[in-house]
Amino acid sequence: MIQIPTIDWGVLMPTIIVFVTGIIGLLVEMFRPKQNNNLIVGLSLAGLTAAFVLLLGQLGAEPTTTIANMVFRDQLAVLLQLVMLGATALCFLFSEGYLRQRRIAFGEFYPLALWSLGGAMIMVGTQNLLMLFVGLEVLSIALYCLSGMARGDQRSEESALKYFLLGAFASAFLLYGIAFIYGASGTLDLEGFKIALYATDSTFVMAVFAIALMLVGLGFKAALVPFHQWTPDVYQGAPTNVTAFMSIISKVAAMGALIRVLTAADALQNFWFPALTGIAIATMTVGNLVALVQKDVKRALGYSSVAHAGYLLVGILAHLKMPVEIPLASVIFYFVTYTAMTIGAFAMISITAKDGKEGTRTQDLNGMWRKAPYAAGVLFICLVSLIGVPPTGGFFGKLAIFNDALAAGLPVLAITLAINSVISTFYYWQIAKAAFVDDEPALQTDFAHLNPGLKLTGAICVIGVLGIAFMASPLINSGSTAGRDTMSVIQLEPDVQDTPAIAVPIPTEVNQEVR
Protein backbone atom coordinates (compact mmCIF):
# COMPACT_ATOMS: atom_id res chain seq x y z
CA MET A 1 0.00 0.00 0.00
CA ILE A 2 2.62 2.51 1.01
CA GLN A 3 5.50 2.62 -1.40
CA ILE A 4 8.81 4.25 -0.76
CA PRO A 5 8.91 7.17 -3.15
CA THR A 6 11.74 7.57 -5.60
CA ILE A 7 14.12 10.38 -4.81
CA ASP A 8 15.78 12.55 -7.41
CA TRP A 9 18.82 13.72 -5.47
CA GLY A 10 19.84 16.19 -8.16
CA VAL A 11 16.74 18.26 -7.51
CA LEU A 12 17.21 18.20 -3.74
CA MET A 13 20.95 18.74 -3.67
CA PRO A 14 21.11 22.57 -3.67
CA THR A 15 18.75 22.78 -0.70
CA ILE A 16 20.57 19.98 1.11
CA ILE A 17 23.91 21.71 0.58
CA VAL A 18 22.55 24.90 2.11
CA PHE A 19 21.22 23.11 5.20
CA VAL A 20 24.34 20.98 5.68
CA THR A 21 26.60 24.00 5.30
CA GLY A 22 24.64 25.62 8.12
CA ILE A 23 25.12 22.57 10.33
CA ILE A 24 28.86 22.46 9.59
CA GLY A 25 29.12 26.18 10.33
CA LEU A 26 27.52 25.65 13.72
CA LEU A 27 29.90 22.77 14.48
CA VAL A 28 32.86 24.97 13.58
CA GLU A 29 31.53 27.63 15.93
CA MET A 30 31.20 24.98 18.63
CA PHE A 31 34.75 23.68 18.31
CA ARG A 32 36.37 27.11 17.91
CA PRO A 33 34.46 29.33 20.32
CA LYS A 34 35.47 32.96 20.90
CA GLN A 35 37.53 33.16 17.74
CA ASN A 36 36.90 35.08 14.58
CA ASN A 37 34.28 33.86 12.17
CA ASN A 38 36.33 33.98 8.99
CA LEU A 39 36.29 30.20 8.65
CA ILE A 40 32.50 30.08 8.98
CA VAL A 41 32.09 32.89 6.44
CA GLY A 42 34.38 31.07 4.02
CA LEU A 43 32.56 27.78 4.47
CA SER A 44 29.17 29.43 4.03
CA LEU A 45 30.26 31.22 0.87
CA ALA A 46 31.70 27.96 -0.49
CA GLY A 47 28.43 26.16 0.24
CA LEU A 48 26.38 28.92 -1.37
CA THR A 49 28.62 28.84 -4.44
CA ALA A 50 28.30 25.07 -4.74
CA ALA A 51 24.52 25.26 -4.51
CA PHE A 52 24.47 28.15 -6.99
CA VAL A 53 26.55 26.24 -9.54
CA LEU A 54 24.39 23.11 -9.17
CA LEU A 55 21.24 25.17 -9.66
CA LEU A 56 22.70 26.93 -12.69
CA GLY A 57 23.05 23.49 -14.27
CA GLN A 58 19.32 22.93 -13.76
CA LEU A 59 18.32 26.21 -15.37
CA GLY A 60 16.94 24.85 -18.61
CA ALA A 61 15.89 21.46 -17.24
CA GLU A 62 12.48 19.92 -17.63
CA PRO A 63 10.04 20.56 -14.78
CA THR A 64 10.04 17.60 -12.45
CA THR A 65 8.67 16.46 -9.14
CA THR A 66 10.19 14.14 -6.58
CA ILE A 67 9.60 12.48 -3.18
CA ALA A 68 5.95 11.74 -3.88
CA ASN A 69 5.19 15.22 -5.31
CA MET A 70 6.55 16.92 -2.22
CA VAL A 71 9.32 18.77 -4.04
CA PHE A 72 8.73 20.43 -7.35
CA ARG A 73 11.34 21.98 -9.59
CA ASP A 74 10.51 24.18 -12.51
CA GLN A 75 12.08 27.22 -14.10
CA LEU A 76 10.38 29.56 -11.64
CA ALA A 77 11.68 27.62 -8.63
CA VAL A 78 15.23 27.48 -9.99
CA LEU A 79 15.33 31.19 -10.84
CA LEU A 80 13.92 32.31 -7.50
CA GLN A 81 16.34 30.01 -5.66
CA LEU A 82 19.23 31.46 -7.64
CA VAL A 83 18.16 35.00 -6.71
CA MET A 84 17.96 34.05 -3.03
CA LEU A 85 21.35 32.28 -3.04
CA GLY A 86 22.96 35.32 -4.64
CA ALA A 87 21.30 37.69 -2.16
CA THR A 88 22.50 35.62 0.79
CA ALA A 89 26.05 35.54 -0.52
CA LEU A 90 26.01 39.35 -0.92
CA CYS A 91 24.76 39.75 2.66
CA PHE A 92 27.44 37.42 4.01
CA LEU A 93 30.18 39.39 2.26
CA PHE A 94 29.56 42.53 4.29
CA SER A 95 28.12 40.93 7.43
CA GLU A 96 31.32 40.08 9.26
CA GLY A 97 32.71 43.63 9.25
CA TYR A 98 29.37 45.07 10.30
CA LEU A 99 28.81 42.53 13.09
CA ARG A 100 32.26 43.26 14.53
CA GLN A 101 31.58 46.99 14.52
CA ARG A 102 28.28 46.37 16.31
CA ARG A 103 30.11 44.07 18.79
CA ILE A 104 27.71 41.24 18.01
CA ALA A 105 30.06 39.03 16.00
CA PHE A 106 28.29 35.77 16.86
CA GLY A 107 29.12 32.89 14.55
CA GLU A 108 25.51 31.74 14.82
CA PHE A 109 24.42 34.39 12.34
CA TYR A 110 25.66 32.40 9.36
CA PRO A 111 24.03 29.02 10.17
CA LEU A 112 20.73 30.70 11.07
CA ALA A 113 20.74 32.72 7.85
CA LEU A 114 21.57 29.59 5.83
CA TRP A 115 18.71 27.64 7.40
CA SER A 116 16.38 30.52 6.81
CA LEU A 117 17.48 30.49 3.18
CA GLY A 118 16.92 26.72 3.06
CA GLY A 119 13.36 27.19 4.29
CA ALA A 120 12.76 29.80 1.60
CA MET A 121 14.19 27.45 -1.05
CA ILE A 122 11.79 24.72 0.10
CA MET A 123 8.94 27.19 0.01
CA VAL A 124 9.38 28.24 -3.62
CA GLY A 125 10.20 24.70 -4.76
CA THR A 126 7.03 22.88 -3.86
CA GLN A 127 3.43 22.42 -4.88
CA ASN A 128 2.50 20.80 -1.60
CA LEU A 129 0.94 22.97 1.09
CA LEU A 130 2.49 20.95 3.92
CA MET A 131 5.95 21.62 2.50
CA LEU A 132 5.04 25.23 1.87
CA PHE A 133 4.10 25.66 5.52
CA VAL A 134 7.21 23.88 6.80
CA GLY A 135 9.39 26.02 4.53
CA LEU A 136 7.68 29.20 5.66
CA GLU A 137 8.19 28.35 9.32
CA VAL A 138 11.84 27.35 8.90
CA LEU A 139 12.32 30.67 7.13
CA SER A 140 10.45 32.65 9.77
CA ILE A 141 11.68 31.08 12.99
CA ALA A 142 15.29 31.62 11.96
CA LEU A 143 14.45 35.23 11.05
CA TYR A 144 12.86 35.87 14.46
CA CYS A 145 16.13 34.81 16.09
CA LEU A 146 18.19 36.86 13.64
CA SER A 147 16.27 40.09 14.14
CA GLY A 148 16.82 39.82 17.90
CA MET A 149 20.50 39.06 17.44
CA ALA A 150 21.79 42.41 18.78
CA ARG A 151 21.16 41.34 22.34
CA GLY A 152 22.37 44.57 23.95
CA ASP A 153 20.06 46.70 21.85
CA GLN A 154 16.53 47.16 23.12
CA ARG A 155 15.23 48.06 19.68
CA SER A 156 16.54 44.83 18.21
CA GLU A 157 14.81 42.77 20.91
CA GLU A 158 11.63 44.75 20.47
CA SER A 159 11.65 44.20 16.72
CA ALA A 160 12.17 40.47 17.29
CA LEU A 161 9.15 40.29 19.62
CA LYS A 162 6.95 42.25 17.22
CA TYR A 163 8.05 40.16 14.26
CA PHE A 164 7.56 36.97 16.21
CA LEU A 165 4.07 37.70 17.55
CA LEU A 166 2.72 39.11 14.29
CA GLY A 167 4.47 36.43 12.24
CA ALA A 168 2.97 33.60 14.30
CA PHE A 169 -0.42 35.34 14.07
CA ALA A 170 -0.14 35.48 10.28
CA SER A 171 1.00 31.85 10.05
CA ALA A 172 -2.13 30.83 11.91
CA PHE A 173 -4.20 32.53 9.21
CA LEU A 174 -2.19 30.86 6.46
CA LEU A 175 -2.66 27.52 8.17
CA TYR A 176 -6.40 28.02 8.50
CA GLY A 177 -6.46 28.73 4.78
CA ILE A 178 -4.56 25.49 4.13
CA ALA A 179 -7.08 23.63 6.28
CA PHE A 180 -9.92 24.90 4.13
CA ILE A 181 -8.10 24.10 0.91
CA TYR A 182 -7.73 20.60 2.31
CA GLY A 183 -11.40 20.55 3.22
CA ALA A 184 -12.45 21.78 -0.20
CA SER A 185 -10.34 19.37 -2.23
CA GLY A 186 -9.31 16.52 0.07
CA THR A 187 -5.66 17.03 -0.76
CA LEU A 188 -2.76 19.26 0.25
CA ASP A 189 -1.44 19.30 -3.28
CA LEU A 190 -2.04 22.49 -5.25
CA GLU A 191 -2.46 20.52 -8.48
CA GLY A 192 -5.18 18.44 -6.81
CA PHE A 193 -6.78 21.63 -5.53
CA LYS A 194 -6.85 23.04 -9.04
CA ILE A 195 -8.48 19.89 -10.40
CA ALA A 196 -11.06 19.92 -7.63
CA LEU A 197 -11.89 23.57 -8.34
CA TYR A 198 -12.55 22.80 -12.00
CA ALA A 199 -14.44 19.58 -11.28
CA THR A 200 -17.31 21.10 -9.34
CA ASP A 201 -18.31 24.19 -7.48
CA SER A 202 -19.93 22.49 -4.52
CA THR A 203 -17.04 23.46 -2.26
CA PHE A 204 -16.77 26.87 -3.78
CA VAL A 205 -17.42 28.98 -0.66
CA MET A 206 -14.85 27.03 1.30
CA ALA A 207 -12.25 27.56 -1.41
CA VAL A 208 -12.89 31.32 -1.56
CA PHE A 209 -12.54 31.51 2.22
CA ALA A 210 -9.33 29.48 2.01
CA ILE A 211 -7.77 31.77 -0.59
CA ALA A 212 -8.70 34.86 1.43
CA LEU A 213 -7.02 33.44 4.54
CA MET A 214 -3.93 32.40 2.61
CA LEU A 215 -3.66 35.91 1.17
CA VAL A 216 -3.48 37.26 4.73
CA GLY A 217 -0.70 34.85 5.66
CA LEU A 218 1.40 35.29 2.53
CA GLY A 219 0.65 39.01 2.32
CA PHE A 220 2.16 39.42 5.75
CA LYS A 221 5.39 37.75 4.71
CA ALA A 222 5.56 39.76 1.49
CA ALA A 223 4.69 42.98 3.40
CA LEU A 224 1.58 43.92 1.45
CA VAL A 225 -0.69 46.66 2.79
CA PRO A 226 -2.68 46.25 5.11
CA PHE A 227 -0.48 43.48 6.52
CA HIS A 228 2.70 45.56 6.49
CA GLN A 229 2.66 47.08 9.99
CA TRP A 230 5.58 44.99 11.20
CA THR A 231 7.86 46.00 8.32
CA PRO A 232 9.14 49.45 9.41
CA ASP A 233 9.74 48.45 13.02
CA VAL A 234 11.51 45.20 12.19
CA TYR A 235 13.57 46.77 9.41
CA GLN A 236 14.65 49.55 11.74
CA GLY A 237 15.33 47.44 14.82
CA ALA A 238 17.05 44.42 13.31
CA PRO A 239 20.81 44.56 12.61
CA THR A 240 21.35 46.06 9.16
CA ASN A 241 22.75 42.91 7.58
CA VAL A 242 19.71 40.97 8.82
CA THR A 243 17.43 43.67 7.39
CA ALA A 244 19.13 43.34 4.01
CA PHE A 245 18.82 39.55 4.18
CA MET A 246 15.18 39.46 5.13
CA SER A 247 14.11 42.20 2.75
CA ILE A 248 15.04 39.87 -0.11
CA ILE A 249 14.54 36.32 1.15
CA SER A 250 11.23 36.78 2.89
CA LYS A 251 9.78 38.74 -0.02
CA VAL A 252 10.99 36.42 -2.80
CA ALA A 253 9.76 33.31 -0.97
CA ALA A 254 6.35 34.77 -0.16
CA MET A 255 5.87 36.08 -3.70
CA GLY A 256 6.89 32.71 -5.14
CA ALA A 257 4.38 30.90 -2.93
CA LEU A 258 1.74 33.49 -3.80
CA ILE A 259 2.27 32.87 -7.52
CA ARG A 260 1.85 29.12 -7.04
CA VAL A 261 -1.26 29.36 -4.88
CA LEU A 262 -2.97 31.87 -7.14
CA THR A 263 -2.06 29.91 -10.27
CA ALA A 264 -3.73 26.88 -8.72
CA ALA A 265 -6.79 28.94 -7.80
CA ASP A 266 -7.30 30.56 -11.18
CA ALA A 267 -10.84 29.20 -11.31
CA LEU A 268 -11.62 31.72 -8.56
CA GLN A 269 -9.99 34.64 -10.31
CA ASN A 270 -13.22 36.65 -10.21
CA PHE A 271 -12.91 36.75 -6.45
CA TRP A 272 -9.25 37.33 -5.71
CA PHE A 273 -8.33 39.48 -8.67
CA PRO A 274 -10.25 42.61 -7.59
CA ALA A 275 -9.06 42.13 -4.01
CA LEU A 276 -5.42 41.87 -5.08
CA THR A 277 -5.78 44.83 -7.42
CA GLY A 278 -6.90 46.90 -4.45
CA ILE A 279 -4.08 45.52 -2.31
CA ALA A 280 -1.52 46.34 -5.01
CA ILE A 281 -2.72 49.94 -5.32
CA ALA A 282 -2.81 50.37 -1.54
CA THR A 283 0.63 48.77 -1.13
CA MET A 284 2.31 51.06 -3.65
CA THR A 285 0.61 54.23 -2.46
CA VAL A 286 0.78 53.73 1.31
CA GLY A 287 4.36 52.50 1.17
CA ASN A 288 5.56 55.55 -0.73
CA LEU A 289 3.45 58.18 1.04
CA VAL A 290 4.40 57.05 4.55
CA ALA A 291 8.05 56.78 3.56
CA LEU A 292 8.02 60.52 2.77
CA VAL A 293 7.86 61.51 6.44
CA GLN A 294 10.38 59.03 7.83
CA LYS A 295 13.41 60.30 9.73
CA ASP A 296 15.27 57.01 9.88
CA VAL A 297 16.99 55.64 6.79
CA LYS A 298 16.32 51.99 7.56
CA ARG A 299 12.69 52.77 8.33
CA ALA A 300 12.30 54.70 5.08
CA LEU A 301 13.85 51.79 3.19
CA GLY A 302 11.41 49.49 5.01
CA TYR A 303 8.49 51.48 3.62
CA SER A 304 10.25 51.54 0.27
CA SER A 305 10.35 47.73 0.35
CA VAL A 306 6.59 47.75 0.98
CA ALA A 307 6.17 49.90 -2.13
CA HIS A 308 8.41 47.58 -4.14
CA ALA A 309 6.27 44.63 -3.03
CA GLY A 310 3.39 46.52 -4.63
CA TYR A 311 5.30 46.94 -7.92
CA LEU A 312 6.10 43.22 -7.92
CA LEU A 313 2.47 42.39 -7.25
CA VAL A 314 1.47 44.39 -10.33
CA GLY A 315 3.79 42.23 -12.45
CA ILE A 316 2.46 39.06 -10.86
CA LEU A 317 -1.15 40.13 -11.43
CA ALA A 318 -0.42 40.87 -15.08
CA HIS A 319 1.05 37.37 -15.43
CA LEU A 320 -1.90 35.75 -13.67
CA LYS A 321 -4.38 37.62 -15.86
CA MET A 322 -2.75 36.26 -19.02
CA PRO A 323 -0.55 33.36 -17.92
CA VAL A 324 0.37 32.31 -21.44
CA GLU A 325 0.89 35.65 -23.20
CA ILE A 326 2.76 37.39 -20.38
CA PRO A 327 5.54 35.33 -18.82
CA LEU A 328 6.99 35.98 -15.39
CA ALA A 329 10.23 37.23 -16.93
CA SER A 330 9.75 40.85 -15.90
CA VAL A 331 8.92 39.87 -12.31
CA ILE A 332 12.08 37.79 -12.07
CA PHE A 333 14.07 40.58 -13.70
CA TYR A 334 12.69 42.94 -11.08
CA PHE A 335 13.62 40.52 -8.30
CA VAL A 336 17.23 40.52 -9.50
CA THR A 337 17.46 44.31 -9.71
CA TYR A 338 15.62 44.71 -6.41
CA THR A 339 18.16 42.38 -4.79
CA ALA A 340 21.13 44.34 -6.14
CA MET A 341 19.85 47.80 -5.27
CA THR A 342 18.40 46.97 -1.85
CA ILE A 343 21.39 45.03 -0.59
CA GLY A 344 23.70 47.71 -2.00
CA ALA A 345 21.84 50.44 -0.12
CA PHE A 346 21.69 48.53 3.18
CA ALA A 347 25.34 47.49 2.92
CA MET A 348 26.45 51.11 2.53
CA ILE A 349 24.24 52.28 5.39
CA SER A 350 25.87 49.63 7.57
CA ILE A 351 29.05 51.72 7.78
CA THR A 352 27.29 54.06 10.22
CA ALA A 353 27.91 51.34 12.81
CA LYS A 354 31.20 51.88 14.60
CA ASP A 355 32.54 50.67 17.94
CA GLY A 356 29.26 49.21 19.14
CA LYS A 357 27.18 52.27 18.26
CA GLU A 358 24.94 52.78 15.29
CA GLY A 359 22.99 55.78 14.10
CA THR A 360 20.67 55.36 11.17
CA ARG A 361 18.80 58.67 11.27
CA THR A 362 18.92 60.51 7.97
CA GLN A 363 21.24 63.21 9.33
CA ASP A 364 23.66 60.53 10.54
CA LEU A 365 24.64 60.09 6.91
CA ASN A 366 25.89 63.69 6.74
CA GLY A 367 29.44 63.94 5.50
CA MET A 368 29.47 60.46 4.07
CA TRP A 369 30.56 61.82 0.72
CA ARG A 370 33.71 63.33 2.25
CA LYS A 371 34.64 60.55 4.68
CA ALA A 372 33.65 57.50 2.66
CA PRO A 373 33.26 58.54 -0.98
CA TYR A 374 33.11 54.96 -2.22
CA ALA A 375 30.15 54.11 0.02
CA ALA A 376 28.39 57.37 -0.81
CA GLY A 377 28.79 56.68 -4.54
CA VAL A 378 27.41 53.15 -4.28
CA LEU A 379 24.54 54.36 -2.10
CA PHE A 380 23.74 57.06 -4.64
CA ILE A 381 23.65 54.61 -7.56
CA CYS A 382 21.44 52.19 -5.62
CA LEU A 383 19.04 54.98 -4.64
CA VAL A 384 18.89 56.21 -8.24
CA SER A 385 17.99 52.69 -9.28
CA LEU A 386 15.36 52.41 -6.52
CA ILE A 387 13.78 55.59 -7.91
CA GLY A 388 13.93 54.10 -11.42
CA VAL A 389 16.05 56.55 -13.37
CA PRO A 390 16.83 55.36 -16.93
CA PRO A 391 20.33 53.91 -17.17
CA THR A 392 19.78 51.66 -14.13
CA GLY A 393 18.19 48.26 -13.69
CA GLY A 394 15.40 49.70 -11.56
CA PHE A 395 14.16 51.65 -14.56
CA PHE A 396 14.14 48.64 -16.90
CA GLY A 397 12.42 46.50 -14.27
CA LYS A 398 9.68 49.04 -13.69
CA LEU A 399 9.31 49.59 -17.43
CA ALA A 400 8.90 45.85 -18.03
CA ILE A 401 6.25 45.57 -15.32
CA PHE A 402 4.52 48.72 -16.61
CA ASN A 403 4.39 47.23 -20.12
CA ASP A 404 3.10 43.92 -18.78
CA ALA A 405 0.33 45.68 -16.87
CA LEU A 406 -0.71 47.59 -20.00
CA ALA A 407 -0.59 44.47 -22.15
CA ALA A 408 -2.76 42.61 -19.65
CA GLY A 409 -5.33 45.38 -19.74
CA LEU A 410 -4.66 46.74 -16.26
CA PRO A 411 -4.15 50.46 -17.00
CA VAL A 412 -5.13 51.56 -13.47
CA LEU A 413 -2.32 49.51 -11.95
CA ALA A 414 0.15 50.72 -14.58
CA ILE A 415 -0.72 54.38 -13.95
CA THR A 416 -0.56 53.95 -10.17
CA LEU A 417 2.89 52.44 -10.60
CA ALA A 418 4.06 55.39 -12.68
CA ILE A 419 2.67 57.98 -10.25
CA ASN A 420 4.26 56.17 -7.32
CA SER A 421 7.64 56.15 -9.00
CA VAL A 422 7.44 59.93 -9.04
CA ILE A 423 6.36 60.14 -5.38
CA SER A 424 9.20 57.86 -4.32
CA THR A 425 11.75 60.28 -5.81
CA PHE A 426 11.34 62.64 -2.85
CA TYR A 427 12.34 60.37 0.01
CA TYR A 428 15.13 58.64 -1.89
CA TRP A 429 16.38 62.12 -2.72
CA GLN A 430 16.34 63.07 0.98
CA ILE A 431 18.53 60.09 1.80
CA ALA A 432 20.91 60.79 -1.07
CA LYS A 433 21.09 64.47 -0.13
CA ALA A 434 21.93 63.64 3.48
CA ALA A 435 24.91 61.58 2.32
CA PHE A 436 26.23 64.40 0.14
CA VAL A 437 25.98 67.43 2.41
CA ASP A 438 27.75 68.22 5.66
CA ASP A 439 25.87 71.22 6.93
CA GLU A 440 25.60 69.93 10.51
CA PRO A 441 29.16 69.03 11.48
CA ALA A 442 28.19 68.46 15.12
CA LEU A 443 26.01 65.55 14.16
CA GLN A 444 28.57 63.90 11.96
CA THR A 445 29.10 60.25 12.59
CA ASP A 446 32.39 58.46 12.44
CA PHE A 447 31.99 55.95 9.68
CA ALA A 448 33.47 52.51 9.92
CA HIS A 449 36.44 51.61 7.80
CA LEU A 450 35.39 50.06 4.50
CA ASN A 451 36.60 46.49 4.60
CA PRO A 452 37.19 44.50 1.38
CA GLY A 453 34.00 42.46 1.82
CA LEU A 454 31.89 45.61 1.95
CA LYS A 455 33.70 47.06 -1.06
CA LEU A 456 33.11 43.84 -2.97
CA THR A 457 29.40 43.87 -2.08
CA GLY A 458 29.14 47.45 -3.26
CA ALA A 459 30.98 46.68 -6.50
CA ILE A 460 28.79 43.66 -7.28
CA CYS A 461 25.62 45.61 -6.53
CA VAL A 462 26.68 48.52 -8.75
CA ILE A 463 27.64 46.16 -11.55
CA GLY A 464 24.30 44.43 -11.11
CA VAL A 465 22.31 47.65 -11.06
CA LEU A 466 24.05 49.23 -14.04
CA GLY A 467 24.89 46.18 -16.09
CA ILE A 468 21.69 44.22 -15.77
CA ALA A 469 20.13 45.90 -18.77
CA PHE A 470 22.85 44.42 -20.96
CA MET A 471 23.00 41.08 -19.19
CA ALA A 472 19.26 40.75 -19.17
CA SER A 473 18.60 38.94 -22.43
CA PRO A 474 19.54 35.37 -21.35
CA LEU A 475 17.63 35.93 -18.13
CA ILE A 476 14.54 37.05 -19.95
CA ASN A 477 14.81 34.19 -22.41
CA SER A 478 15.02 31.60 -19.68
CA GLY A 479 12.38 33.44 -17.67
CA SER A 480 9.94 33.35 -20.54
CA THR A 481 9.15 29.73 -19.84
CA ALA A 482 8.91 30.25 -16.09
CA GLY A 483 5.37 30.09 -14.84
CA ARG A 484 4.00 28.62 -18.02
CA ASP A 485 4.93 25.11 -17.12
CA THR A 486 4.27 25.56 -13.44
CA MET A 487 1.09 23.58 -13.31
CA SER A 488 1.41 21.23 -16.21
CA VAL A 489 3.91 18.66 -15.11
CA ILE A 490 2.76 17.07 -11.90
CA GLN A 491 1.74 13.59 -12.81
CA LEU A 492 -1.92 13.07 -12.22
CA GLU A 493 -2.88 10.13 -10.06
CA PRO A 494 -3.98 7.29 -12.38
CA ASP A 495 -7.50 7.13 -10.96
CA VAL A 496 -7.94 10.86 -11.35
CA GLN A 497 -6.80 10.66 -14.94
CA ASP A 498 -9.45 8.06 -15.65
CA THR A 499 -12.24 10.34 -14.55
CA PRO A 500 -13.72 11.80 -17.73
CA ALA A 501 -15.58 14.68 -16.08
CA ILE A 502 -12.40 16.56 -15.27
CA ALA A 503 -11.15 18.97 -17.86
CA VAL A 504 -8.16 20.94 -16.74
CA PRO A 505 -6.81 23.43 -19.23
CA ILE A 506 -3.13 22.61 -19.26
CA PRO A 507 -1.10 24.63 -21.72
CA THR A 508 1.19 21.82 -22.84
CA GLU A 509 1.20 22.84 -26.50
CA VAL A 510 2.50 26.23 -25.52
CA ASN A 511 5.40 24.67 -23.68
CA GLN A 512 6.37 22.64 -26.66
CA GLU A 513 6.25 25.67 -28.89
CA VAL A 514 8.59 27.55 -26.62
CA ARG A 515 11.12 24.78 -26.54
Added chain:
Amino acid sequence: MNTFLNLPLAGAVYEDIPLGHFLTLSLAMFALGSIGVLIRKNPVIVFMCIELMLNAVNLSFLAFAAYPNSHVQANNAFESAMAGQAMVIVVMAIAAAEVAVGLGIIMAIFRYRNNVDVDDMNTMRG
Protein backbone atom coordinates in the same frame (compact mmCIF):
# COMPACT_ATOMS: atom_id res chain seq x y z
CA MET B 1 -8.03 0.20 5.14
CA ASN B 2 -10.51 2.12 7.22
CA THR B 3 -8.92 1.55 10.54
CA PHE B 4 -5.45 2.00 11.83
CA LEU B 5 -4.81 0.77 15.37
CA ASN B 6 -8.60 0.42 15.63
CA LEU B 7 -9.10 4.15 15.26
CA PRO B 8 -11.60 5.32 12.70
CA LEU B 9 -9.82 6.90 9.76
CA ALA B 10 -11.07 7.83 6.37
CA GLY B 11 -14.65 7.42 5.37
CA ALA B 12 -15.89 6.66 8.85
CA VAL B 13 -19.13 8.61 8.87
CA TYR B 14 -20.05 10.07 12.21
CA GLU B 15 -23.78 10.07 11.82
CA ASP B 16 -24.43 11.66 15.18
CA ILE B 17 -22.23 14.72 14.72
CA PRO B 18 -22.23 16.51 11.38
CA LEU B 19 -18.99 18.00 10.04
CA GLY B 20 -20.42 21.49 10.40
CA HIS B 21 -20.38 21.24 14.18
CA PHE B 22 -16.65 20.59 14.26
CA LEU B 23 -16.04 23.45 11.87
CA THR B 24 -18.20 25.82 13.89
CA LEU B 25 -16.32 24.96 17.07
CA SER B 26 -13.06 25.41 15.24
CA LEU B 27 -14.12 28.78 13.86
CA ALA B 28 -15.22 29.90 17.33
CA MET B 29 -11.85 28.90 18.80
CA PHE B 30 -10.02 30.64 15.98
CA ALA B 31 -12.06 33.83 16.46
CA LEU B 32 -11.50 33.79 20.23
CA GLY B 33 -7.78 33.35 19.66
CA SER B 34 -7.63 36.25 17.20
CA ILE B 35 -9.56 38.53 19.55
CA GLY B 36 -7.19 37.57 22.35
CA VAL B 37 -4.16 38.41 20.22
CA LEU B 38 -5.61 41.83 19.47
CA ILE B 39 -6.71 42.86 22.97
CA ARG B 40 -4.29 41.23 25.44
CA LYS B 41 -1.15 43.07 26.48
CA ASN B 42 1.10 40.39 27.91
CA PRO B 43 3.13 38.69 25.16
CA VAL B 44 2.88 35.32 26.90
CA ILE B 45 -0.92 35.52 26.88
CA VAL B 46 -0.83 36.75 23.28
CA PHE B 47 1.22 33.73 22.39
CA MET B 48 -1.23 31.45 24.21
CA CYS B 49 -3.98 32.91 22.04
CA ILE B 50 -1.93 32.13 18.92
CA GLU B 51 -1.60 28.55 20.17
CA LEU B 52 -5.38 28.46 20.55
CA MET B 53 -5.70 29.51 16.91
CA LEU B 54 -3.30 26.77 15.83
CA ASN B 55 -5.30 24.23 17.79
CA ALA B 56 -8.47 25.42 16.12
CA VAL B 57 -6.78 24.79 12.79
CA ASN B 58 -5.72 21.32 13.93
CA LEU B 59 -9.31 20.53 14.85
CA SER B 60 -10.44 21.51 11.34
CA PHE B 61 -7.75 19.35 9.78
CA LEU B 62 -8.81 16.34 11.84
CA ALA B 63 -12.50 16.90 11.15
CA PHE B 64 -11.89 17.20 7.40
CA ALA B 65 -9.75 14.05 7.51
CA ALA B 66 -12.40 12.03 9.30
CA TYR B 67 -15.23 12.83 6.92
CA PRO B 68 -15.43 11.62 3.33
CA ASN B 69 -14.67 14.23 0.71
CA SER B 70 -16.58 14.26 -2.54
CA HIS B 71 -13.40 15.02 -4.52
CA VAL B 72 -11.50 12.03 -3.21
CA GLN B 73 -11.88 8.69 -4.95
CA ALA B 74 -12.59 5.72 -2.70
CA ASN B 75 -9.17 4.15 -3.29
CA ASN B 76 -7.49 7.44 -2.45
CA ALA B 77 -9.36 8.03 0.79
CA PHE B 78 -6.56 6.62 2.94
CA GLU B 79 -3.90 8.93 1.51
CA SER B 80 -6.24 11.87 1.72
CA ALA B 81 -7.00 11.25 5.40
CA MET B 82 -3.32 10.66 6.17
CA ALA B 83 -2.40 14.00 4.58
CA GLY B 84 -4.62 15.89 6.99
CA GLN B 85 -3.42 13.96 10.01
CA ALA B 86 0.24 14.32 9.03
CA MET B 87 -0.33 18.05 8.77
CA VAL B 88 -1.56 18.10 12.38
CA ILE B 89 1.62 16.41 13.60
CA VAL B 90 3.75 18.87 11.63
CA VAL B 91 1.80 21.85 12.98
CA MET B 92 2.26 20.67 16.56
CA ALA B 93 5.99 20.17 16.05
CA ILE B 94 6.39 23.61 14.52
CA ALA B 95 4.31 25.22 17.25
CA ALA B 96 6.70 23.70 19.80
CA ALA B 97 9.67 25.19 17.93
CA GLU B 98 7.93 28.57 17.91
CA VAL B 99 7.36 28.40 21.68
CA ALA B 100 11.08 27.84 22.24
CA VAL B 101 12.07 30.86 20.16
CA GLY B 102 9.25 33.06 21.40
CA LEU B 103 9.87 32.50 25.09
CA GLY B 104 13.57 33.10 24.46
CA ILE B 105 12.80 36.47 22.92
CA ILE B 106 10.42 37.40 25.75
CA MET B 107 13.08 36.45 28.33
CA ALA B 108 15.68 38.56 26.53
CA ILE B 109 13.41 41.60 26.74
CA PHE B 110 12.48 40.92 30.35
CA ARG B 111 16.15 41.09 31.26
CA TYR B 112 16.32 44.74 30.18
CA ARG B 113 13.12 46.25 31.39
CA ASN B 114 11.36 43.93 33.89
CA ASN B 115 8.19 44.63 31.97
CA VAL B 116 7.05 42.95 28.82
CA ASP B 117 3.79 44.79 28.20
CA VAL B 118 3.35 45.00 24.44
CA ASP B 119 1.95 48.54 24.74
CA ASP B 120 5.36 49.70 25.98
CA MET B 121 7.06 48.37 22.86
CA ASN B 122 7.33 51.76 21.24
CA THR B 123 10.98 52.75 21.15
CA MET B 124 10.76 53.03 17.38
CA ARG B 125 8.68 55.80 15.92
CA GLY B 126 8.45 56.95 12.35
